Amino acid sequence: MTTLKNDRLLRALLRQPVDVTPVWVMRQAGRYLPEYRATRARAGSFMQLCTTPELACEVTLQPLERFDLDAAILFSDILTIPHAMGLGLHFVEGEGPQFERPVASPQDVARLGVPDPEVELRYVMDAVRVIRRQLSGRVPLIGFSGSPWTLATYMVEGRGTKEFAKVKGMMFEQPAVMHRLLEVLARSVTSYLNAQIAAGAQVVMVFDTWGGVLTPRDYREFSLRYMEQIVSGLTRENDGRRVPVVLFTKGGGAWLEAMADTGCDALGIDWTQDIGEARRRVGDRVALQGNMDPCVLYSSPERIKSEVRTILDSFGAGPGHVFNLGHGIHQHVNPDHMKVLVDAVHEQSAAGRQGRAAKTR
């Protein structure tokens, strides 16, 4: 294995000192980049792009050519596991992901098995291996999965939803069935992430996109509990280094303390929380990743720089901060603004450290 040249991300996620604050951005390989749109067009469909390791590798690396990012994140979809379970994932232009065979009954749940990551999800593992080879130790590679609750929402609803009536219907009326579904999903996610780690992922992140639509009681019982199960089941080492685990619940600011107690290394937070306040709440248990409002990237370079300043100042001195947006980058953002963001994080956090060092002298 090649040596990791830039290990800021790993160090910051484990709350170790770094020279400057590392930065990466959710959906950094995505539609706001013209080169991504070109590869996507060449692939023919989004699914083709996801399932062809060489193309997934190509788009994963694209943002690293333009920006001084401290991490690459595997290009894939959060719904690969239900697809591997046989639900028939497809994408309808302008409508997002849909399943041909949603989960509707206890029988449907009983039929679901844990996919073998090196068989049904081989294309993902191959992508991880190709990307690691191409990266040759430049920055670490982040693997990821959707959370069991988030996967369950799509599997039961069959598509995106605003009301969540079907999946909550199952949760309220047939909690035992819902727990069986979440149980098989938790085992599948654990096996999937462990396979990504074995294939070369150096950090893993669980995206709980829809945990924030639950009451605090239901969140603990139907989302957090299964993420905790995943965290305990993960192989936490790769190339002799610890593999940090990041949990991110969109809209989950109310439950940061409980999330920090799962044994994960870091929490992603969205922009509706003050990151300094979040840090006071979780203390030294976990690192924090976030949390700029993605809409700030539509603003002028000066405004972007001042928002970076505000967030770095709010987090304050000491280790444990990975800069990110609070959600995926929007598709109409000017890529030059992304460069302003990445450079501002490095420059300002370096200056901050010198300033503080000067004061200490």
Add this chain to the structure above:
Amino acid sequence: MTTLKNDRLLRALLRQPVDVTPVWVMRQAGRYLPEYRATRARAGSFMQLCTTPELACEVTLQPLERFDLDAAILFSDILTIPHAMGLGLHFVEGEGPQFERPVASPQDVARLGVPDPEVELRYVMDAVRVIRRQLSGRVPLIGFSGSPWTLATYMVEGRGTKEFAKVKGMMFEQPAVMHRLLEVLARSVTSYLNAQIAAGAQVVMVFDTWGGVLTPRDYREFSLRYMEQIVSGLTRENDGRRVPVVLFTKGGGAWLEAMADTGCDALGIDWTQDIGEARRRVGDRVALQGNMDPCVLYSSPERIKSEVRTILDSFGAGPGHVFNLGHGIHQHVNPDHMKVLVDAVHEQSAAGRQGRAAKTR
């Protein structure tokens, strides 16, 4: 003026003792009721229904015929003020509200004036008067408005949005222009709610549907500050009784303490907060209104009753609770389930009081 026969809502909002916990539901006059759909069809359009006082009165009273509710809420739209300012509100089937002339420039903002509620919004005041007459003191009437920030989002975006790119663009790049817009909206909302109170509204509520998409800093500067200005400008009396003011920011659970400090009487809370925890945070400063997940109404009567129990128990003993959903009732809910909810709140809270009284003896 006729005497108010059921004043539980007013008492609970002012944290005074009540015999049972009062209950009403956001959008209780709405599409889940077949009689509403019939009146809506007769009106021809949603705008026609809103702007015809007799029809607005008819649908306002419909849920009171079916359910033992403790309040009526004026049937209207949150976007009446921008419509009165000349933006041209219309509703596109399946797409929600849209404005013909959105606010795009500093010049557009400079042109906006405070509407005269008894002229441009006369149809709303007439509806309040007709409803009060028809209610003849049965339950109190709640008047309402959208918050300045929420009105501004629709006025700048021109329609519903998921990204809020335009309105946040103005906020980030032209904060002075945004403040001018919010200032004229705060004066308009104050005048609009005071006119509703003069016409007969016995409680007023400000709906801040989109405050939850802001950072804590931006929320305080661009949403909360203007709601506070409105609260201080309201006539707080009607028929010799205090008119309670309720603030509701969807997704605003992080800022309950700051909201309670505005001088309002009560806070609406959504279901992502534990109501007992919210009560501990705001102490005796305000009453709380909420907070059942609207999706529970898709469940069985038994499940609805158990959720009512959980919420009443979480709030605990003592005054200051108005039962409500955490958001508007969904359109496909069976009206019989709404009856289960309303009756369960009354029965269980009465039993709870007897139980506690028995223990005290």
